Amino acid sequence: MNCIVLYSSRTGNTKKVAEAVCQGLPAGTACVDVKEVPADLSAYDYIFVGFWVDKGNANAEAQEILKNLPACKAGIFATLGADPKSEHAAQALANGAALVPEGVTVVDSFICQGAVDPKLIEMMYKMFPAGSAHGKSPERDALHAEAAKHPDAADLAAAKAFAAGVLSKGQEA
Ligand SMILES: Cc1cc2nc3c(=O)[nH]c(=O)nc-3n(C[C@H](O)[C@H](O)[C@H](O)COP(=O)(O)O)c2cc1C
Structure with a gap:
């Protein structure tokens, strides 16, 4: 069983x-930045693609990979600043999964929180009025403070279990 993990990461959360x-995958499975993706992925039975959520969708580089996957079983994972149990998180994963071409079976997906770049927070607090959805507020500060702790050890353990689960569910599919 041939597996590969491809990821896009701006600040390191999705890489972790x-x-x-x-x-969670067989020893020797490669973990490759999307900037260095092999031209031919057709030898892989399982392709895992990881993205960071950018405005509710997969980031642009990861979108290109997802749209061009060869026929395979796929596991999709992501990190985001918002609550990973939110509708926004579910929608972002669904948006990423919707990009794969026919012939790709998305076996499962996984999402967890990831620290938001402090420069982005500063920019948003300048751009949006205090108290608005993206502006400074106690709720927003709390969200960013929580995100700053992730991905944590529990997230990484869950990511590993997700990968192993994709392989076992994929055998049954
Ligand atoms: C331009 C930009 C847009 C973002 N859009 C969202 C978003 O729509 N929803 C969200 O929850 N987080 C959003 N984030 C936060 C990142 O998805 C999050 O911090 C992620 O863990 C970053 O992953 P990385 O360290 O692998 O780059 C955005 C971050 C950036 C820089």
């Missing part, structure tokens, strides 16, 4: 999760 995903 990708490495944990790799730990």
Whole structure:
């Protein structure tokens, strides 16, 4: 069974999760930045693709990979600043999964929170009025403070279990 993990990560959160995903897969499984993706992925039975959520969808580089996957069983994972149990998180994962072409079976997906770049927070607090959805507020500060703790050890353990689960569910599919 041939597996590969591809990820896109701007500030390192999704990379950490990708490495944990790799730990749930057979020894020697490659963990590759999307910037270095092999031209031919057709030899892989299982392809895992990780993205960071950008405005409610997969980030652009990961979108290109998802749209061009060869026929395979796929596991999709992501990190985001918002609550991973929110509708926004579910929708972001669904948006990523909807990009894969026919012939790709998305076996399962996984999402967890990831620290938001402090420069982005500063920019949003300047751009949006205090108290608005993206502006400074106690709720927003609390969300960012929580996100700053992730991905944590529990997230990484869950990512590893997700990967192993994709393989076992994929055998049954
Ligand atoms: C331009 C930009 C847009 C973002 N959009 C969202 C978003 O729509 N929803 C969200 O929850 N987080 C959003 N985030 C936060 C990131 O998805 C989150 O911090 C992620 O863990 C970053 O992953 P990375 O460290 O692998 O780059 C955004 C971050 C950036 C820089």
